[in-house]
Amino acid sequence: MEKSHKIDAHQHFWKYDSQKHAWIDDSMAVLKRDYLPEDLEPILKKNQIDGCVAVQADQSDAETRFLLELSRKHSFIKGVVGWVDLKAKDLEDQLGEYSKYSQIKGFRHVLQDEADPEFILGDDFFNGLGQLSKYGFTYDILVFPKQLDAAVKAVRKLPHQKFVLDHLAKPQIGRDDSGLWKKGIKDLAQNDNTYCKLSGMVTETKWKAWKYGDFVPYMDYILENFGSKRLMFGSDWPVCNLSGEYNEVLGIVNQYVTSLSETEQKAILGNNAIEFYQL
Template sequence: MNVVDAHHHLWDLAVRDQEWLDGPGLAPLRRSFAPADLEADARASGVTATVLVETVNAAEETPELLALAAGSELIQAVVGWTDLTAPGVAEELARLASLPGGGFLRGVRHQVQGEPDPDWLTRPEVLRGLRAVAAAGLVYDLVVRPHQLPAATRAAAAVPGLTFVLDHLGKPPIASGAREPWAGRVRELAALPNTVCKLSGMVTEADRTSWTVADLRPYADTVLDAFGPRRVMFGSDWPVCTLAARYGEVVASARELAAELDPAGRAEVRSGTATRVYRLAGAPAGQAAPGTVPAGPVIPPAGRAGAPDCG
């Protein structure tokens, strides 16, 4: 049973500081994490491919991530960073693609969750950058908080040729048990056909010391119902997830949350959606143009009876 982990991080503090690790409760993460630190746990959980995601808004990081992917059998795609507001964003994306490992570049992300302007995503210069990402055949990962979801929806509507991948369900307040206004805003985003969602980042938004799958289920059910499993993918958010759970526990919790889907739906969440969206090895040829959500009907969920980090 092959699993794609569509969201994890790596960093080397000897190369670059990660200032966000100075946040409260993050001391266990203040060390370097290399591919070898993940591989054994990933293989033990049936993970056969991963997507490596940026951690800081730094131009130097993306070439390093691409080089890591080139030297790894497990990492099959990279979501990097570039300055979306720069006039030369298209040229920079082309440069990144030409670097060693550049063929692994599948997407771009910016730490929108840290932007004080809740409408940052709809600024004219940002929308221009997002159109360049679409033209480059890449996807755009959204790391936002609930109050930023309306702007994310407007941006996705303004750039219909770009696939927007919502990281961590939009960081709902799981620890408090509150669902609104997050749920309504997620449904508005999901109504757009060029959006997908990662079933990731939940254990660190829950009570990190006492969370249960039952605590996560209302939030997972919301996105599965809103997007349909053909537009939902699993991600571990390792090593950030280790603040609340071991890697295998995160994989197991996602498996349990998808257990009531029919076999086709479970396969989509486990690997199918990520394989298509990030164009991983094994993606059906010609099924979808790069940078777009694959066409076809959403598989219904049949058989149904905020943390200060990099994201």
């Protein structure tokens, strides 16, 4: 891709299935329907976003294949972050197979749902994580603040692996956070192989009752620690619909970056994602 495209580095697609998407409870009724490329494409066009990265929402190989198929049919889907069983005995074979598809950029596991805060450091899982860089795959870290310490340990042990933190590690925005989040972010950001997505913020506060200023201290802290070269915008569409429209979510980041240089703005709104995911 040419330089300076605007990229949404984090969104999802699904054909709604009440069992597969059991995490969507009754308070999330707006999400209980299909969300597919034909729903997102006009929204991206309206907001002048040139492309997106589709991220797994279900932990299955079928999910990765589903996203791959969508990316083949819709050129605005520039990359896929799928799921693979990092504990699988035949992981190397699976990664070798997936590496044949240029659309697949990396993988993610829903670490936030694991009861063990050190799940990422478990032998089998961590060994699997260590295989990804061999194939040039990235890894999205989805954790809560209490799991940041383990994520920091994993990242330090794998300096050649490219990582990106999803949703700022989900701090409780506007509520009194323990120092856990700040310490975890600071420690994680000291690793040059790790980026962070300015995504998922509107759902970590009172839904549809937030204001722009609620997010500024968190973005300030993220920018201070990661710097503008390791941040990227992500909408978390359609999950963001629980608390804000696409243009509102984009508006938070657009408004925030206005104080930065044009180069920094372009980096956060697209160029960093292009470089990180090799779009």
